Amino acid sequence: MSDDSPGGRAGSGLRWSNWNLLLLVPLAILITPLTNFRGPALLGMPFFYWSQLAFVIVGVVCVAVVFVKTKDRRDEGQDK
Template sequence: MSTAKHDGKVRGFQFSPWNLLLIVPLLILVTPLFNVDGPRLFGMPFFYWFQLAFVVVGVLSTWIVYVMTRDKPTADAADKLSVDDLDEGDAR
């Protein structure tokens, strides 16, 4: 997960359980789960209307993860540098 260095900055991967919801849109890649003709919806085979419905499910799950994790800080507040502290390279 994340590790704090001696300078107080947080680096590395920061896990949120909400990110597990992003696995749901990947289920559309498992074609044998829905590679069937029936049941039909308005004459459309299951294969097609399931994919169309899964677009909506994928967008909703991505939106939920975004909303639930957008306020989570990605680094410590002390990690923010002022303009004067930024490295502009060597001026040799």
């Protein structure tokens, strides 16, 4: 069989990793009953607003961790 993949590597398609499950954490912000209330306030901001800001930071950290843990590591011999 020939290798028709654009990168020229066999098996370069989608691969599963358990780290991808971490990407479900930022989706929790879509469950509005978890955050839809006023207290506790932080610097005068209701919980609903500051929790959304906190989830942005948590989401960025989760995506960064998944990226670092699942990126392809090339062998030094392949770059030549």
